[in-house]
């Protein structure tokens with residue numbers, strides 16, 4: 046009995062540590078480093094040399110990865126919207142972590158949307174627990190936490206912007222590994 050309790054509290058401790066890391070993320074690069082270490086720990090998968098681009102896109106689209114490329118494109122309009130409606134920096138960071146994890150998993154050549162969604166959910170649930178905002182958004186979609194997103198899409202669906210902002214210093218830690 047004592048052993049069971051000890052194991053449970055060890056797991057709870059790890060989760061609260063990881064939750065703390067999400068809450069304290071300061072930028073895209075930190076968020077991505079955390080995503081990479083999480084994916085490595087959970088799935089033993091690692092790759093380097095990705096670029097992050099911000100683009101205005103229709104608001105039903107959070108992000109995309111161009112298959113076979115090293116580019117992740119995140120919808121800056123949705124990002125700005127979530128920042129505005131988020132109850133806290135932690136909530137915004139939780140969205141960022143979830144969306145980057147999803148696209149990072151795609152970047153391993155995993156095309157099937159359901160597989161990626163399931164892996165992202167598994168990752169978040171393991172590391173953060175069922176009640177964390179990242180896990181909730183990975184389970185359904187961000188509009189489960191932010192129903193305003195649906196309103197936004199029906200009132201102003203948006204369009205693809207022609208401007209691309211490349212995020213500086215993204216995935217820089219592993220630059221020396223690029224072929």
Ligand SMILES: [Zn+2]
Nearest residue numbers: 147151158161
């Ligand atoms: Zn996807």
